[in-house]
Structure formats: C-alpha cells, structure tokens
Amino acid sequence: MLLSRLSKSLENNSYRPQVGESAAFVRSDDPNLFGPDKYQIEDETSGPNAPDLEFMGIAAGVVEQTVSSLIPCPAITLFIVALRLLFSHLNPGEFFFNQQCNLDRKVVES
Amino acid sequence: MSLFLSKTISCFNLVTKFRYLEKPNDLAVLVRGFKLLIKVSKAEPLASALKKIDHELLDHDLDLDRVSDETLEKEVRQRIETLYHPTSTCRMAKLEDGGVVDAQLRVHGLENVRIADASIFPRIPAGHTVSVIRFCIEFLLRLFAFFRPRPFLQLLKRLLIS
Numbered sequence: 595m596l597l598s599r600l601s602k603s604l605e606n607n608s609y610r611p612q613v614g615e616s617a618a619f620v621r622s623d624d625p626n627l628f629g630p631d632k633y634q635i636e637d638e639t640s641g642p643n644a645p646d647l648e649f650m651g652i653a654a655g656v657v658e659q660t661v662s663s664l665i666p667c668p669a670i671t672l673f674i675v676a677l678r679l680l681f682s683h684l685n686p687g688e689f690f691f692n693q694q695c696n697l698d699r700k701v702v703e704s
Numbered sequence: 705m706s707l708f709l710s711k712t713i714s715c716f717n718l719v720t721k722f723r724y725l726e727k728p729n730d731l732a733v734l735v736r737g738f739k740l741l742i743k744v745s746k747a748e749p750l751a752s753a754l755k756k757i758d759h760e761l762l763d764h765d766l767d768l769d770r771v772s773d774e775t776l777e778k779e780v781r782q783r784i785e786t787l788y789h790p791t792s793t794c795r796m797a798k799l800e801d802g803g804v805v806d807a808q809l810r811v812h813g814l815e816n817v818r819i820a821d822a823s824i825f826p827r828i829p830a831g832h833t834v835s836v837i838r839f840c841i842e843f844l845l846r847l848f849a850f851f852r853p854r855p856f857l858q859l860l861k862r863l864l865i866s
Contacts, residue, residue: 619830622736627743632773633732645830647737649744657761665761670754672745674737675787677830680727 619645619677638678648675724784734780735773742766789833794823809844820844 620627621644623635639646655669725731744750746767756764797803799812803826809818820840822833829836 620740622733627740628736631736633735635732635736636729638729638733640827640830646733647740649737649740655762665759667757667759667762669757669759669762672741674734674741676730676733676737678733678828679724679730 616651618649620647620649621645622647638680640678646676646678648677650675722786722790724786725781731777731780734784735776738776738780739768742768742771789822789828791822791825791828791833794819795826796824797826808847809840818844818847 621639622628623637650673652671652673654671655665655667656671657665725734745754745763754764794804794811795802796805796807796809803812805811805819805824809820809824811817811819820837820843822837822840824840825833825836
C-alpha cells in the first residue's frame with residue numbers, strides 16, 4: 595500500500611522524502627549552544643570535534659519511532675539521539691523471558 | 705539426533721534489559737539535548753510557523769525559563785526509547801577487562817572462532833554502525849587472505865617431506 599502511494603506520488607512528481615531526514619550533530623559540552631547548568635559532562639566522544647548528540651526531525655507527530663504511534667493532527671517531531679552512551683560497555687544488559695519459561699523441557703529426537 | 709526447544713517457547717517474549725541511564729553522565733547529555741530541542745522549537749523561523757493545537761501529546765508548554773533540570777530529567781526518563789543499534793555484546797578487549805575477542809577477532813580461549821560484526825565494537829560508534837561493520841568484514845577478509853593456504857608452499861613442503 596505504501597509502495598503504491600509512493601509510486602503514485604512519484605508519477606505526480608509530488609514525492610518529497612520527509613521522514614526523519616534533517617540531522618545535525620552537536621557536542622553536549624559546546625558552550626555556544628548550552629548555557630551554564632549543574633551538569634559536568636564527561637567527554638565520552640572519540641575526538642575533540644566528534645559529536646555526542648544527533649538532532650533530527652520528522653515531518654509528522656510521532657510518539658515513538660513507529661508508524662502506529664502517529665499523532666492525528668498536523669505536527670512535527672524533533673528528537674535527539676545520544677550517540678556515545680556509557681552503559682553499553684561498562685554494564686552489560688540482561689536477557690530474560692517475560693514469563694516463567696520451562697527451558698529444561700527440551701525435546702530430543704534420536 | 706536433533707535437539708530443539710519445545711513449541712511453547714514461542715509464546716514467551718525475550719525481554720532485553722539494557723540498563724539505560726544507569727550512568728549520570730548519560731542522563732546529563734540527554735537533558736542537554738532536550739534543552740537544545742526546546743531552544744530550536746522556540747527559535748525562528750520554526751516558532752512562528754507553529755500554531756497551538758490542544759492535544760495531550762503536543763509540547764507547547766515546555767519553556768527553558770520555567771522548566772527546571774529536575775523536570776527535564778523526569779521527562780527524559782519517561783520519553784526515552786532506543787533506536788535499535790545495539791552493539792558491543794562481544795567487545796574487543798582483554799579477557800580481564802570483560803572482553804570476548806582479541807585484536808585478531810579471535811574469541812579468547814578458542815583458536816579458530818572469529819567474530820566480525822557489530823558485537824565486537826569496544827564502544828558504540830557515533831555514526832551509523834553499518835560502515836564500521838563493513839570495515840570489520842574487510843579486516844576479517846584480510847586476515848583470511850594473510851592466513852590462507854598457499855598452494856606453492858604446500859607443494860614445496862610435500863616435496864621436501866617426500
């Protein structure tokens with residue numbers, strides 16, 4: 595359905611890609627962008643000019659990054675992406691099943 | 705013989721706990737980012753293009769002069785989501801530092817098992833992960849080219865042994 599709409603808009607020459615396209619990369623310790631506050635940002639970037647925040651926009655109102663979460667009124671969404679999080683290498687996450695799961699019931703065929 | 709899990713397993717969802725915002729620095733970076741979002745939305749030419757519509761999910765009331773850092777921290781904790789670029793689950797580091805593979809992409813303790821994908825990144829890169837994965841594959845191919853069996857040398861060895 596999306597493809598047919600896309601092809602129609604391509605035929606009408608009205609296709610404008612507008613989903614999550616505008617992006618800018620900034621540093622969170624940039625004194626030109628952020629005034630003084632209580633936070634002492636540790637430099638976790640890969641270099642003096644490397645970013646740790648990505649600024650993006652979507653030409654629709656969404657609650658999450660899914661099509662099903664569209665807000666039914668004209669809106670734009672601005673969001674920020676933290677690029678260099680610490681948790682990823684210092685504290686490994688966990689995997690578990692959301693219900694009690696009988697993993698020991700394996701089926702063995704011989 | 706074959707070994708597989710019973711069908712009932714498919715009704716359970718695997719839950720991943722990434723431990724977001726466990727470090728205070730991560731929260732501070734995101735709060736600064738939130739401030740940038742508010743600043744941009746209040747700046748021209750965007751500010752004059754926006755009209756106020758009453759909807760519970762739209763942010764018209766966020767203003768940096770009125771909102772405290774604590775409120776922004778709460779908002780960040782409520783609104784955060786992942787962009788599904790998980791990496792570094794088998795990170796390249798020493799065994800005592802919690803690493804899984806060494807600089808030759810070999811799993812520690814295993815001679816012939818190598819990993820080349822996003823799981824070996826020591827840190828998540830600031831750009832898209834796919835370009836770094838391509839470099840990983842390139843590096844792996846070069847390793848294989850270096851260690852490949854050389855037919856001429858093998859022939860020479862056979863001749864010498866015989």
